[in-house]
Amino acid sequence: MVFCLACNTSVLQAKVVERSSKKMPDWIGKNSEDKKSLYFAGSAADEKFDVARKLAINDALTQAVESLDLTMSVNTEKIISDTGSFLDSRTKTKTSKVRVLNTKVKDVFFEKYEEDGKSSYTVHALVEYNKKDYEAEKARLAKEYEQIQQNLKNRYSKANDYTGKGLYSDALPELFESLRLIYIYGVSQTLEPEITSKINDILSKIKFKNTFSVSENHSGITANIFAYFFDKNGTDPCKKYAFAVKTVNNFSLETIYCDEDGKADYTFNKVSYLKKSNYKLELDLQTTFNLDEDFYNNYSFKSVYDELNFLGNKKKIKINITSDKSAGELNSILKSNLVQNGFVAVNTNADFILNVNFKFIESAKTELKSLYSDDSDLYISSADVFAELLSADKNTQINSITSQEKGFGKTSKKSYTELLQKISVTIVNSL
Secondary structure, X not given: OHHHHHHXXXXXXXXXXXXXXXXXXXXXXXXXXXXOEEEEEEEEEEOOHHHHHHHHHHHHHHHHHHOOOOOOOEEHHHOEEOOOOOOOOOOXXXXXXXXXXXXXXXXXXXXXXXXXOEEEEEEEEEEEEEHHHXXXXXXXXXXXXXXXXXXXXXXXXXXXXXXXXXOHHHHHHHHHHXXXXXXXXXXXXXXXXXXXXXXXXXXXXXXXXXXXXEOOOOOEXXXXXXXXXXXXXXXXXXXXXXXXXXXXXXXXXXXXXXXOOOEEEEEEEOOOOOOOOOEEEEEOXXXXXXXXXXXXXXXXXXXXXXXXXXXXXXXXXXXXXXXXXXXXXXXXXXXXXXXXXXXXXXXXXXXXXXXXXXXXXXXXEOOOHHHOOOXXXXXXXXXXXXXXXXXXXXXXXXXXXXXXXXXXXOOHHHHHHHHHHHHHHHHHHHO
């Protein structure tokens, strides 16, 4: 009775209203054997009898598998049984894909409890396992274990050979497969940190070369990407690697794939050109090496990414500003912002052309003096702005904006200065 209560603490206050037999079997809580068979006892409790019975049989089967005393470990949902019950996938045990055949449910004992109008069941199940089949399965699993160990040894040796030759693109699949064998089967676990370290060391060798060109068919730009491994011995391309194209705030746009030479092209449409870093390219390890999500999340692999700077090496830009007021100050501020973002302002031989039309609306005093001290006035300066970015070689519009900006200040000059600064920032951030 104490054993029953341990299986379900809720029955401490419950009343037994039914049991399958008057006497509790003496096999409960005991595993035993005779000349031909092994016997495993399992117990479980649930509100439904069928569920409790299944879980009790699962408990007995789990004990049968654990008694095989193997080093390998996977999920018990891979156990194949002919009892009509399959093991709870949440339970872990020492086994590969185990075939618990020639087993049968020898006996079942249950008690039904009631408390506050609710029923529950505690079920005990005795499973019989033929000794000959048990020993045969144990021998089969031992042989499989040796094969897995040898497979791991071969894979790891091949990975080290590739690494020594600088063939990192070929080494990584072997290393990931070696690590996967350890993760799934629990073999040679002492190698796990060593293999993980080698994977991250190789990932740290990935470099990028990017060139950019204005697309002929789109108002956008094409990134020509080359991903490769680099060390003192030379380069090795990232063959058919998958890379996620993301925004700088980590919003994923698309996945692109390198070819056998580690090269890929991607066209961005209507993108922001005047920022130092617009997008990033991030290695998708799961897709590249077909890694299971649970396996991937179990380790800390090095993040590999490259910020895509469309400006390249100091792209040259020609600035044309038209205005109904002197544009000298705006021209100066814009140039300053563009230089900070990687451009060189030129008058000839430009890569891009920036056209800005600036229509100024006179500054006006406001009646919001209470926001400041009593002896201060507040001025607002306004302007309508149109700006477009063109490719210099084909004179094709890449992007354009239309906006109205306002500047605030205690004097008309300060409000106008703030207005110009806001216009400059809007153009740089929007184009």
